Amino acid sequence: MERDARRPSGGGTPLSRHDDSRKCNLVPRHAFWCVQLTKGSTMDQGWFSKPVTVSVGLTGTIRHISNAQQAVELLTGQWRDAGSLQHGAALRACRRAMSGDVTTEAAREAFVGAAREAHVLVE
Template sequence: MNQGWFSRPVSVSVGIAGATRHILSAQQAVELLAGQWRDAGSLQHGAALRACRRAMSGDVPTEIARDAFVGAAREAHVLVE
């Protein structure tokens, strides 16, 4: 399984202090989404998790996974733009 590298990082605010983390791959996105995600269980969250897992297995392009992750991060109000 590959990591599914994104063409450019996605910056998100994580943790209580809101530290910025730069997500570079579908694998890193899955780790974050499967952990303590603010809106876990939402439709966007589920779609991003599935897309990132599929990108890691090579079933979908990494940019589709990246876009889904950006949507989930925006919905959870953690996307740093």
């Protein structure tokens, strides 16, 4: 991987060049350049392949949860079944997806299970 001393607009982490033949887990800037995220120093949001629609709060506000970070925020807020096994599993899976230890799809499925158990999943 080549290093380039240039910085992305607004400062930040140096840009790194990589070839397109391998999967890039970096934030894309365009075809060849990415802002490098150093594991451990910056957590990924863990984007889901498809948003999970839930109904939350007393008024049943519809929210579209698109990533693990949003799921963690919801799970640690006012969650109906906080403390249940499904809730705990979803919270762990989403946090681990943000750090890259599990796939975002595994985190999404765990979140869907917790939402279904709490009767907030909109299907």
